[in-house]
Amino acid sequence: MIKLAVDCMGGDYGPEKTVAGACLILAERTDLYCLFYGDQERIEQEIPHDADCSRIEIIMSDEEINNEDHPLKAIRKKQNSSMVKALKAVADGTADAFVSAGNSGAIFTGSLSIIGKLPEVKRPASVTILPTTSKVSPHYFLIDSGANISTKPEHLVQYGKLGSKLAEQMLGAENPRVGLLNIGEEDSKGNDFTKEAFQLLSDSKEFNFTGNVEPHTLMNGTHDIILTDGFTGNIMLKSVEGMAESILNELLENLIINADLNDDMSKTVEAFIHSSIRRYTNEDAGGGFILGAKAPVVITHGAASTTMFKNSIDLAITLKESDAFSSLNE
Amino acid sequence: MIKLAVDCMGGDYGPEKTVAGACLILAERTDLYCLFYGDQERIEQEIPHDADCSRIEIIMSDEEINNEDHPLKAIRKKQNSSMVKALKAVADGTADAFVSAGNSGAIFTGSLSIIGKLPEVKRPASVTILPTTSKVSPHYFLIDSGANISTKPEHLVQYGKLGSKLAEQMLGAENPRVGLLNIGEEDSKGNDFTKEAFQLLSDSKEFNFTGNVEPHTLMNGTHDIILTDGFTGNIMLKSVEGMAESILNELLENLIINADLNDDMSKTVEAFIHSSIRRYTNEDAGGGFILGAKAPVVITHGAASTTMFKNSIDLAITLKESDAFSSLNE
Structure with missing residues (x-):
């Protein structure tokens, strides 16, 4: 049985999406057990009548950490929050992994102070699994x-x-x-940070470093891992997701309103565009996780849909089951 | 008469796109005069038979600056290149503005050393005009x-x-x-650079600084100008353009191959997607320009199409005609 600690109060919608998403995957996987942390009444409202309640446990919490909270202060002071309680459950072994759509800074800080980091890791990072248009290499990791x-x-x-x-x-x-x-492929390109990093990465023989790469190339599936600092990585992440969401929704609207398609065609086109939206806004992949924490910690979008939250739980299961994640712990 | 110095040898295709693009706009605007710099034979091949040759001048050059060249060395040593000669024409007043799809580092270096910078500007920047999905604010400037x-x-x-x-x-x-x-909207967000910049921008009362903004928000037309350092700006630019190009082309292919649309529908859908591609890969806007050079210098993509090169010439004309650009010179 895989036991997940779910922070149900995180994100823009709380239990409406988090509990609903978790219950979808509970119905699919009979080896999954969920600990739901948050407002009991709101959580109960979202559990379907036919759910297998023997694999659900609700742990009341009367505090919430929201996006305006200062990460460190919130983790220290809001000991009764759904986030802190769920992280503690992973720390003490009650649960195997943690999932939340909440304040990402607080999740990061909290997972390191409560769950702890791998001893050899100097500074943990967040990993987002990004899509490409390649059928051979459909995803890559963006770190940090x-x-x-x-x-x-x-x-x-x-x-x-x-x-x-x-x-x-x-x-x-x-x-x-x-x-x-x-910002260029040549060895000498970039700022002080990338120049120094290029040298260190080239000197390291422990993995397959292929050199510099520009953001637009990545969409072709040229890489499995892209390394960058957390500021640049976050700018890139929000740039690609924002672009994808905006232009695909605009296209959908234009085609539905102006293109004078018949009903069948309209449905077909809609289905294709919706599939692109799910893929390129990262709904399919479910979010990101922390590299360097002792146990799997998954962070998804504050605005995550039910489907995206479901997929973020799927990601937590994959991380828990993955030999790689346990091998990092050795 | 507006006189443009066109570096015809720049870009991945040279005169095939640059001269062809310039001739399209020469046919539309009878107040435009083009000085074409480059290989005479190759330029002549691309000039249509019905072009008004009284507004075209070809200036032979037997050197080319390519993308592998070191910007500073190339500008110093390749004095007979189409780029250096065209820049000199602007510097000595023979032409009003410069357009190229060539080595952007060399164009930048060359325009500052040959044309010169505005006295008050400490460090010139490149400006790219980026599209949004807003009808009210369809574009914004990304600087640098x-x-x-x-x-x-x-x-x-x-x-x-x-x-x-x-x-x-x-x-x-x-x-x-x-x-x-x-990477966040709160005043205190970001790295050392953004924190210091935030303070200086807040203190300045000379323009309407509205605070921090995240990349995905920009697509909604929330801003007219986005400020950032050249490294981050370039990462963002290549992220959004790369994403748009990849996913729209993939969607086009999927819809044409798999969606089983009838011919009329297929053409309609194609037209809509092509229009998005032109807009969001920056073909419509034509490229970017240098802020802080004494005269308009337009830099477009190395892979610019005929249409994009035409639009980059249009941008040079707008810059030349714009009161704002002359007022910067005052």
């Missing part, structure tokens, strides 16, 4: 996608090493191709 | 989109001031909304 603003070049070497282990297992990549995010 | 890797916070204050003048004229924006690109 926003956890650390002050990443140092030597941290990237560690991310390359740990990320390669995970990419082998999770993406099925053989000898994962690791690139450094940059 | 990649010219300077080592932008300093105080440079952004200058870009905000000069950019506001240009946005009023070129985008028709009243009291242009200036945002700082960041």
